[in-house]
Amino acid sequence: MAFEIQFDEAALDDLMVLPKHLQTTVLDAIQTHLTHQPDLVRKSRIKRLRDYFRP
Numbered sequence: 484m485a486f487e488i489q490f491d492e493a494a495l496d497d498l499m500v501l502p503k504h505l506q507t508t509v510l511d512a513i514q515t516h517l518t519h520q521p522d523l524v525r526k527s528r529i530k531r532l533r534d535y536f537r538p
Contacts, residue, residue, distance in 0.1 A: 485518050485519060486517065486518055488513060488514075488517055488518065498510075506515070
């Protein structure tokens with residue numbers, strides 16, 4: 484079952500600020516991960532923040 488993805492105006496504005504190659508990367512990831520089984524949680528879908536230090 485495929486889900487329909489709807490973008491908020493603010494999200495689209497934020498996306499348009501990114502360089503074109505990053506826009507396509509983000510949209511491809513959204514299409515891949517959220518169109519089918521958007522509520523699926525796996526370790527492979529969770530990425531740790533890099534260079535993040537707790538205050």
